[in-house]
Every structure is written in structure tokens, then in C-alpha cells.
Amino acid sequence: MAHLLYSLVVLAYAFVPQLVSAACECGYQTHSIKSNENKVFTDVLESDFLHLKDINAQQDWKRQVWDIPAVGTAPWGRNMTLENVILNPLPGDVGTEGVNGRDPGLELRVSAGEPRRGAVKSGEVATARRDMFYGSFRAGIKYTGQHGTCGAFFFYQSDRGEIDVEFLSKLYQDPAKAADLLLVIHAGPEVSTNELFRPTPLSFRPQDGYHEYRFDWTPERITYYADGQFLWETSVGVPKQAGGLTLNHWSNGDPGWSSGLPA
Numbered sequence: 001m002a003h004l005l006y007s008l009v010v011l012a013y014a015f016v017p018q019l020v021s022a023a024c025e026c027g028y029q030t031h032s033i034k035s036n037e038n039k040v041f042t043d044v045l046e047s048d049f050l051h052l053k054d055i056n057a058q059q060d061w062k063r064q065v066w067d068i069p070a071v072g073t074a075p076w077g078r079n080m081t082l083e084n085v086i087l088n089p090l091p092g093d094v095g096t097e098g099v100n101g102r103d104p105g106l107e108l109r110v111s112a113g114e115p116r117r118g119a120v121k122s123g124e125v126a127t128a129r130r131d132m133f134y135g136s137f138r139a140g141i142k143y144t145g146q147h148g149t150c151g152a153f154f155f156y157q158s159d160r161g162e163i164d165v166e167f168l169s170k171l172y173q174d175p176a177k178a179a180d181l182l183l184v185i186h187a188g189p190e191v192s193t194n195e196l197f198r199p200t201p202l203s204f205r206p207q208d209g210y211h212e213y214r215f216d217w218t219p220e221r222i223t224y225y226a227d228g229q230f231l232w233e234t235s236v237g238v239p240k241q242a243g244g245l246t247l248n249h250w251s252n253g254d255p256g257w258s259s260g261l262p263a
């Protein structure tokens, strides 16, 4: 369990419904704390970035490379680069520092300072699998305390099928205020965004340690948890097609969202 809390571990239980028959309900079972129901899933994908020493030793996650120019009120673009995804495993089996001398795990870095080509260097990984169809998705994350970044752990199928956990470090600066996690679903323009956007206060500060962020996606609903505590549930905008997972960390200086640039 200590390993879970210190590493960036993602459990994705995707299932193909026709494989789950009454004759053989084989697979992995999750328990919904909210509705007290159990679900059976056929597949598991688990990644232990606490001990991964070579990014090519695994095929489940791909570092992403792309850039987009500044849009809207953002003064800068974004540039997802290979070098901003940094492996920082523990030197041995246990401990509290990775080989870099910082918190262990996969580092998704946002580069400080004014970018040279107009786009802020940022980090992103996404699953090679794009066939995840329902599941319980979990990541152990320690967020940055540096003002001016956005981070996300999300399921993506299309702009009309997306389930997000989003972090804005600007919301974690005032010790007198509860830190809000942003729970966001994208389901297309016909669904009111009021129903799909939920800032939710956490009982801890995301930069103070590793915490488990989780969303369960079933045909009926999406349920969010942090450290096993229920946060929010919705039956509106539930995606109906398979997709993949992404983890990223970025900034574009937009005062209305990431703010920044980070120092």
C-alpha cells in the first residue's frame, strides 16, 4: 500500500460487455462506495512508475509530442515534448526520493520562464490502448505547488466523449481556502456545461502528498473519488464509445485557466 501512495499508478479496468456472461463472470471486481454495487471488468492495466527505469521497457504509455499556438486569452502556446516527461524511479525498492533527489515517480514537467518559440514546454503521456470501454480509472498523483499550471488525468474518446480530473495550481495557493479539484465532462454543445463542470473541495492539498484520484465510468454514470472518498456523481454526458487515458501538465499563461507562466 505504501508503494501505491508513492507511485504514479494507474489502474484501468476496461471491459467488453459481451464477454461478461452469466456463465463466466471472470475478471476484476470493483466496489462502488456510493451505490454499494459491484462491477466486473475483464481487463486490467497497471503501471508502476515508481520502479520504471527505462521508458521503452513498457509499451502501455506513449510520450506525446505536439504543439499548438496561443489561442483566445492565452498569451502562449503549448509544446508537449519528450524531454518534459522524466522518469524518476526509486534507487532501491523503497524510499521517499527518486534518483533525481525529488519525489519519486513519473515527472510531467512544465518548463519555467518565457518560452523561446512562443510555446511553453510541457509534458504528456497517453495510453497506447484506445479501446478502454467503461472501467475504474485511478492515478496516484502529487501535484505541484508552483502557481500557474494546469494538470489533468482524463479519459478521451473525442471532444464529445471526455471525462476529466483537472488541477489548477493557482487554486492551491491560499492555505486558508480548501483546494478545489475540477471535475469536468465534455459531451458536446447540446449539454449544458453547468451540469458537466464541478469544482469540488478536497480534504487535503494536492501538493502536500500523493493521493489517489479515481473515476468510475459505467453505462449508467460517472462517479469521482479522491483517496476513496466520494466526490461527485453524474448520469449526464456519459461517453458511449471506447477511448484512452491521458496524463498531462502544462501552462499557456491564460489568466482564465492555467494562469502563469510558472516561476
Ligand SMILES: *[C@@H]1O[C@H](CO)[C@@H](O)[C@H](O)[C@H]1NC(C)=O
Residues within 6 Å of the ligand: 067, 079, 081, 117, 118, 119, 120, 121
Ligand atoms: C517544441 O519543443 C521542441 C523540442 O524541445 C523544439 O524543437 C521545438 O522548436 C518546440 N516548438 C515550439 C513551437 O516551441
